[in-house]
Amino acid sequence: MTRSFLFLLPQWIWRRSFLWAALMVLILIGQSLLVILSIRHEEIKSQEQVEDLSSALLTHIKHEISNEVRNTQSLVWSAHDNSSWRDNAAHLLNQSQLLLQLEHRTHSLELISRLTNESLIPNAKPDPIASRLISIENACSSAKRLQKPFFSSSYFNPEFAEIGIEVIDFCIAHAMPSNQTTFTIGTVGLHQLLSKSVSIDTQKRHEISLLATDGARLARIGMQRGKSVFVGKRSLILDGSNLDLYVDSSAARPSFIPNLSIALVLGLSTALCAVILLLMRDTRERSKVETELAQSLAFRRAMENSLSTGLRARDLTGRITYANPAFCHMVGYSFEALQSHTENGADPPYWPVDRRQDYRTRQAKRHIDMGSDISSFTHLQSNVQGFETEFIRHNGEIFPVMIYESPLLDHQGHHTGWMSSIVDISQQRLMEGQTRHQQERLQSVARLVTVGEMASLLSHELNQPLAAISSYANGSLNLLHEPDEQTLPMIQDALAEVANQADRAGRIIRSVHDFVRRRDKSHELISVGQLMHAVMPLIELQARKIRTQIELHMPIPELKVRVDRILIEQVLINLARNGIQAMEQISTSDSRTLTIDIQPTSESRVQFSVQDTGAGIAPEVAAQLFKPFFTTRTEGMGMGLSLCRTVIEQHGGTLEFASVLPHKGCRFWFTLAIAPNP
Ligand code: ADP
Numbered sequence: 001m002t003r004s005f006l007f008l009l010p011q012w013i014w015r016r017s018f019l020w021a022a023l024m025v026l027i028l029i030g031q032s033l034l035v036i037l038s039i040r041h042e043e044i045k046s047q048e049q050v051e052d053l054s055s056a057l058l059t060h061i062k063h064e065i066s067n068e069v070r071n072t073q074s075l076v077w078s079a080h081d082n083s084s085w086r087d088n089a090a091h092l093l094n095q096s097q098l099l100l101q102l103e104h105r106t107h108s109l110e111l112i113s114r115l116t117n118e119s120l121i122p123n124a125k126p127d128p129i130a131s132r133l134i135s136i137e138n139a140c141s142s143a144k145r146l147q148k149p150f151f152s153s154s155y156f157n158p159e160f161a162e163i164g165i166e167v168i169d170f171c172i173a174h175a176m177p178s179n180q181t182t183f184t185i186g187t188v189g190l191h192q193l194l195s196k197s198v199s200i201d202t203q204k205r206h207e208i209s210l211l212a213t214d215g216a217r218l219a220r221i222g223m224q225r226g227k228s229v230f231v232g233k234r235s236l237i238l239d240g241s242n243l244d245l246y247v248d249s250s251a252a253r254p255s256f257i258p259n260l261s262i263a264l265v266l267g268l269s270t271a272l273c274a275v276i277l278l279l280m281r282d283t284r285e286r287s288k289v290e291t292e293l294a295q296s297l298a299f300r301r302a303m304e305n306s307l308s309t310g311l312r313a314r315d316l317t318g319r320i321t322y323a324n325p326a327f328c329h330m331v332g333y334s335f336e337a338l339q340s341h342t343e344n345g346a347d348p349p350y351w352p353v354d355r356r357q358d359y360r361t362r363q364a365k366r367h368i369d370m371g372s373d374i375s376s377f378t379h380l381q382s383n384v385q386g387f388e389t390e391f392i393r394h395n396g397e398i399f400p401v402m403i404y405e406s407p408l409l410d411h412q413g414h415h416t417g418w419m420s421s422i423v424d425i426s427q428q429r430l431m432e433g434q435t436r437h438q439q440e441r442l443q444s445v446a447r448l449v450t451v452g453e454m455a456s457l458l459s460h461e462l463n464q465p466l467a468a469i470s471s472y473a474n475g476s477l478n479l480l481h482e483p484d485e486q487t488l489p490m491i492q493d494a495l496a497e498v499a500n501q502a503d504r505a506g507r508i509i510r511s512v513h514d515f516v517r518r519r520d521k522s523h524e525l526i527s528v529g530q531l532m533h534a535v536m537p538l539i540e541l542q543a544r545k546i547r548t549q550i551e552l553h554m555p556i557p558e559l560k561v562r563v564d565r566i567l568i569e570q571v572l573i574n575l576a577r578n579g580i581q582a583m584e585q586i587s588t589s590d591s592r593t594l595t596i597d598i599q600p601t602s603e604s605r606v607q608f609s610v611q612d613t614g615a616g617i618a619p620e621v622a623a624q625l626f627k628p629f630f631t632t633r634t635e636g637m638g639m640g641l642s643l644c645r646t647v648i649e650q651h652g653g654t655l656e657f658a659s660v661l662p663h664k665g666c667r668f669w670f671t672l673a674i675a676p677n678p
Contacts, residue, residue: 027273034265042254046230050206054232054247057208060197061236061245068098068188069149069170075102076174076184085184086113093117097196100160100167101187107180109137120192121160132157136169139240140183144173151240154190154210154218166190166210166218168241190219190243198222205251210236211244218243224250310401310422313408318345318363321417330401330424332394350391352398359389366405367418388425399426439646443567446574446639462508465501472498507537525675526565528598528606529557535569539576539594546584548592555599559606562675567647571655572596574640575610575668581633582614582666601671609669616659616666625657 075092079085082104089102093115100121104113135152143150151170158164172184190210198208198221207222226248236243304311310327314320320338328335331350341349347356366387386404393399401422408417472494479487479494532554543550561568576594583592597609617625624630626645631638641655648655648670657668 031269034269038265039254046249046251050230050232050247050249053202054234054245057197057247058234058236058245061193064098064193064197065188068096068186072184072186073149073172076172082112086115089115098188098192099186100189103185105183105185107182109140109183120189136171136185139169140171140173142240143171144181151238153241154212154243194219194221205249207248207250209246211246213242226250227252229253312420312422313417315417318342327422331391352390352392399424400429401425442639443643446643449637462505465505468501469498523562524565525560525562527557528554528559528561531568535572538573542577542580543594546580546592547589548580548583548594551593551595553597559600560675561606561672563651563672571644571647572608574644578640579610579612579614582612585615600674604674605671606674607669607671609667611660611665611667613665616664
């Protein structure tokens with residue numbers, strides 16, 4: 001199970017595990033090698049020290065022996081007879097720390113005198129051992145033949161120092177004044193030789209021995225036993241005798257842990273491992289951050305390239321430091337061209353030449369305004385300000401743009417320039433123009449429809465004043481046939497009435513004319529009283545036709561609104577006309593009442609309400625009421641309510657309606673903002 005699971009691991013995990021294992025093995029090998037080399041180095045150093053010590057001791061020992069031999073020689077040469085020999089010998093023994101005994105012998109080696117060194121061997125027995133004579137004989141014959149001091153081989157003298165001492169003799173031949181050759185034989189204690197030659201310090205850490213050529217130990221010195229690990233061996237070659245000097249250090253093989261250098265090596269290599277691990281972690285984190293950065297850079301680049309909004313950055317001198325492809329495409333210049341154009345703070349090439357001065361002033365002012373905010377601002381977004389302006393493309397086309405600009409801060413919060421996003425709004429402007437144009441056309445069509453509807457009403461209305469004018473005019477003409485003092489005032493009254501009726505007819509015509517006339521001004525400040533005064537004649541015109549009663553409640557006619565007067569008038573006329581038409585079906589004219597109510601709903605808004613007593617609105621009609629071209633009337637166009645709603649929404653309000661009671665009519669209302677008193 002586990003095995004199959006392990007095989008499922010991705011390959012990169014295997015590779016990484018293998019690399020880790022290889023690294024660990026390498027570090028272990030490296031550490032072991034370091035330890036081995038370090039131990040080896042210690043061993044070599046200790047061995048070298050022993051070798052050096054052996055050579056130095058050998059030189060020292062040789063020096064001590066030759067000193068003694070030389071001193072003995074001078075004794076021999078200065079002695080004329082046996083008594084002077086004895087005096088000199090006693091003196092010499094007194095001085096020496098090596099010589100145990102001096103003998104004076106005849107040419108046939110018979111003993112003449114023997115003196116022992118009392119300070120070195122206080123209880124020496126007087127008789128020499130017999131076997132010694134043979135080796136003395138050899139040494140002395142050689143000394144005589146070669147005319148130089150000669151040594152015997154070493155031997156153990158049990159007579160000395162109670163337990164016996166290993167010694168070596170040397171023989172010096174010399175001719176006495178009587179021409180007879182005599183021999184002086186000096187006996188050197190090997191232990192004394194070592195004591196004299198080896199310092200206390202060396203004795204503390206080494207065991208030093210003199211060995212016979214067969215390896216037998218003859219004498220040893222040293223406060224500790226040698227460990228036979230670091231040893232030095234030197235041959236002490238004397239004329240007639242060979243000995244070996246054997247130096248054995250009391251130091252054992254370097255042990256593993258207490259050794260300082262090994263501890264250092266281990267510590268350092270452990271620290272090295274830790275550093276490598278930390279470095280690896282650091283590298284891993286760094287590469288992770290780098291990958292994330294590369295990804296976010298790629299993401300940013302893809303985002304910038306896909307944007308249809310232009311992005312542009314400028315430094316404080318005005319030089320363009322960045323422009324995305326959308327902006328370059330918008331203005332028709334490459335980024336390099338934009339950058340070189342704006343070098344040294346020159347104007348950008350997409351500013352129309354004749355407006356550059358204005359743009360420069362505007363930009364400087366805006367930067368001062370925004371720059372003053374930087375020290376205190378905490379929310380960058382709050383500083384993004386949008387404004388509209390116009391740029392010129394490389395091909396000479398001027399187009400409108402919307403610019404949102406904010407200060408550019410570096411990672412330490414220092415202000416380094418400006419970042420702007422630029423939206424080409426030429427298409428938007430085009431669409432807006434088309435929509436406006438269409439709306440205007442629709443509105444004028446709707447107005448014409450209304451006028452058409454009114455034409456019949458108008459002829460009916462004008463009939464009355466025209467008939468009155470006609471009858472007054474005829475009456476006046478009749479009176480003029482026989483003018484007298486009584487008829488004159490009557491004629492005057494009749495003419496005044498003619499003028500009055502003509503004025504009324506003129507007002508009727510003017511109200512229609514005013515409505516149809518294209519407006520000059522869009523938004524104007526107007527009181528609700530003025531507004532109603534303008535529309536009431538037209539509403540009354542329609543109401544009179546079906547004998548509808550009109551009730552107008554307008555407690556504060558001075559309330560002012562800033563509106564597109566003609567459009568709001570048309571809304572009011574439309575709503576009133578719809579109400580009147582809804583009431584046409586009702587048979588009794590007593591119950592036909594159109595109530596127009598204009599009341600403030602708050603300090604800032606005024607509500608216009610038009611309520612009729614018609615049949616109300618059926619739910620299926622209510623669902624489609626505001627749809628363009630929806631109508632239930634055969635002669636209707638279905639544009640009235642749709643236009644009304646658009647107009648009210650353009651003025652920041654909503655057009656609402658409600659059926660008052662089932663079959664008790666319907667109420668439409670909307671609100672407008674009250675214009676503050678100047
Ligand atoms: P039109 O007047 O040309 O029909 P409108 O958009 O003004 O177009 O009205 C659409 C429809 O809404 C009308 O045909 C009518 O059925 C209904 N309607 C509008 N106002 C009222 C009202 N006050 N009472 C009942 N129905 C109404």
